[in-house]
Amino acid sequence: QAAKAATNFVPSKADYQKVYNRIAETLDEAGEYDDGSYGPVLVRLAWHSSGTYDKETGTGGSNYATMRFEPEALHGANNGLNVARGIMEKIKQEFPWISYGDLWTLGGVAAIQEMQGPKIPWRPGRIDGFAKDATPDGRLPDATQGQDHLRKVFNDQEIVALSGAHALGRCHTDRSGFEGPWTFSPTTFTHDYFKLLFDEKWVWRKWSGPKQLADKKTGTLMMLPTDYVLIQDKSFKKYAKAYADNQDLFFKDFSAAFARLLELGVPTAQFVSSEPWELKTLDEQKK
Numbered sequence: 001q002a003a004k005a006a007t008n009f010v011p012s013k014a015d016y017q018k019v020y021n022r023i024a025e026t027l028d029e030a031g032e033y034d035d036g037s038y039g040p041v042l043v044r045l046a047w048h049s050s051g052t053y054d055k056e057t058g059t060g061g062s063n064y065a066t067m068r069f070e071p072e073a074l075h076g077a078n079n080g081l082n083v084a085r086g087i088m089e090k091i092k093q094e095f096p097w098i099s100y101g102d103l104w105t106l107g108g109v110a111a112i113q114e115m116q117g118p119k120i121p122w123r124p125g126r127i128d129g130f131a132k133d134a135t136p137d138g139r140l141p142d143a144t145q146g147q148d149h150l151r152k153v154f155n156d157q158e159i160v161a162l163s164g165a166h167a168l169g170r171c172h173t174d175r176s177g178f179e180g181p182w183t184f185s186p187t188t189f190t191h192d193y194f195k196l197l198f199d200e201k202w203v204w205r206k207w208s209g210p211k212q213l214a215d216k217k218t219g220t221l222m223m224l225p226t227d228y229v230l231i232q233d234k235s236f237k238k239y240a241k242a243y244a245d246n247q248d249l250f251f252k253d254f255s256a257a258f259a260r261l262l263e264l265g266v267p268t269a270q271f272v273s274s275e276p277w278e279l280k281t282l283d284e285q286k287k
């Protein structure tokens with residue numbers, strides 16, 4: 001009887017809002033972890049589960065949540081995301097009807113919105129795939145190389161906007177080999193990443209780790225070689241400056257690009273709604 005009820009259950013927008021709320025509550029249960037929030041690592045999970053989309057073959061992306069499977073789970077680019085998948089697994093136990101692809105992308109949406117970022121339009125419809133759907137290594141950008149794969153799917157403006165997510169979180173020596181946060185407020189979504197790129201003097205850090213930059217003044221912030229390209233490449237720089245000067249513009253463009261990223265490779269017919277939804281923050285629901 002119970003099993004039958006579960007199969008017939010058709011979740012509504014209100015049900016997805018419940019999942020959102022549970023994720024939102026979980027963000028602050030991080031305790032001593034990193035800067036006290038699971039938000040940044042959940043944004044990275046949403047991005048790495050979607051960023052595997054390949055335009056030529058139409059494979060990859062968030063639809064099948066293939067990072068659950070090896071070898072994709074073990075790809076170097078995904079180091080540390082076992083933490084994020086573990087947090088999401090607890091939510092999945094509570095809401096077993098949601099697909100992993102929907103759950104992980106919703107995790108990114110909830111994290112951005114709860115960390116004071118823009119609203120991210122989102123809708124459900126992803127389905128769980130199989131190990132055979134797992135993507136080959138090398139589709140996600142390498143911090144020492146370039147953004148070739150991204151460039152096939154996103155224009156320069158979108159790439160710059162998406163990169164602004166590095167306002168959040170930090171690099172870990174035991175995950176990527178790099179070390180440190182990009183901004184002084186790694187658990188709040190701001191345009192500080194762009195401001196700091198222009199306002200600080202960036203010097204190559206002298207250490208035995210991979211090539212990264214440090215801010216000359218405090219030495220506590222970092223930029224990856226790929227971050228620094230945003231103020232060196234003429235086309236990228238134009239957008240980076242616009243976002244440094246105008247946080248509202250950055251929020252608007254980030255929201256559009258991130259929403260598109262999360263839907264890459266998901267067949268339109270699978271979405272349960274013709275238009276994406278705007279889910280409410282916990283604060284908005286208190287009012």
Ligand code: CCH
Pocket residue numbers: 040041043044047080141142143144146147162163165166168169170171172173175176177178224226258
């Ligand atoms: Fe990123 N990112 N990212 N990134 N990223 C890392 C961490 C985060 C690159 C490299 C790295 C995006 C694009 C790129 C986040 C969101 C986005 C790390 C450190 C590296 C290296 C990992 C570690 O050690 O834990 C490169 C290269 C590119 C593209 O060129 C995009 C796009 C997004 C989202 C829209 C977030 C958030 C983090 C912090 C994670 C954490 O655990 O704090």
